[in-house]
Amino acid sequence: MNSHAIAELVFHLGRIASGEGLVEGLTPAQWAVLRYFARANRFSRTPSAFAAFHATTRGTASQTIKSLNNQGYLTSMRSEDDKRSIRLVLTDKAKNILANDPLESLVRAADSLPTSAQDHFSNALQQMLGQVSQERGRPPFGTCTSCQHLEVDGCSREGQTAYMCGFTSESLLIEELDGVCINFIENKKRITVKRPVISA
């Protein structure tokens, strides 16, 4: 009985937080694109990957991206490896405007939850997302830190452990491990990532 309430709340909350008209002159779909390219890693910044992430068609994604391109929020270039593929990058204009993301109200709401609850909450959501994605036959889109493809690169340099992606066979910078990836596959026993201490 409670699961029904949860489903409705999730749906409704997502709707309320995003569907709030044209913030900064951008539509909800356009905000979704900016958000995605701000989070996606190097291998996933393409129209197709966004379409998969956003559960829409490549045609629709192409249209939204074109509009953002025209408005100067995205720059695009052909990939070297695959000449069909296009790589998209946020411009500074886009990075600046992301501070006014209408989703920030949801972030604040999440922030007001007790710290202890936030972890459980985020885990529960992730589990639900995984299940729904599987049911719908969609890629789950996670980050390296819990991905089967993450491998420790043999040669460490400068005292830091080096990582690589077993799927693309490319080495990864530590900063890249938190980007969302379309090639993600859930890994039960995850590798512990050693991060350099960041001075506050």
Place this chain on the structure above:
Amino acid sequence: MNSHAIAELVFHLGRIASGEGLVEGLTPAQWAVLRYFARANRFSRTPSAFAAFHATTRGTASQTIKSLNNQGYLTSMRSEDDKRSIRLVLTDKAKNILANDPLESLVRAADSLPTSAQDHFSNALQQMLGQVSQERGRPPFGTCTSCQHLEVDGCSREGQTAYMCGFTSESLLIEELDGVCINFIENKKRITVKRPVISA
């Protein structure tokens, strides 16, 4: 840092679960209307109330409702009290189709969470919704059981406690206490509702 992940997950999950094309030939917006009228109480089954709930304009709501009306999912009639107002009721056709609600995949996902977590989860979502609603200046839409307007009616009959709404000054059936209401105002110290035992 985690609150950002929570916000994105909520948004994304809502999107994935609902934006899944035309299930049963109905659009996501139309599903939202059916869901709403299945949950809304007597005082809230109007186009305006739905528009407020769904964070859209009355014009848009009117259009969606008209379409559902034409397809035989809703019946409408003028209100007696206020001759401007229109009351909408789900038809049997609508009630039947609600079993195939695409949101059910989310319900299943929520159901797979540990029972102990479900309550916390639902509470956390409710709290977030309350905060976002407040920030956006929207009515929070809750049920009688935690509403300031709920009052115990002086005269109980047939051994059952009778309740009434202090806002509309109308008495309430016990079954009605779980309907979503547009006049809802959060009540910190809630009245304990005595429900008749339902035989399984």
Place this chain on the structure above:
DNA sequence: TCAAGATGGTTTTTAGACGCTACTATGTTA
């Protein structure tokens, strides 16, 4: 009491979202 304003609902207009189909270009496989 009656004019002014608020509210409930609809329509029209316009822009964007979206699914669908068709199409080109490039990669991959048999």
Place this chain on the structure above:
DNA sequence: TAACATAGTAGCGTCTAAAAACCATCTTGA
């Protein structure tokens, strides 16, 4: 090398949505 798969785009029709204009009906306040 032919057949197929994939990345991306373009065009079409429908749906979503906001905004503005509009009518009918309360509600208010001087």
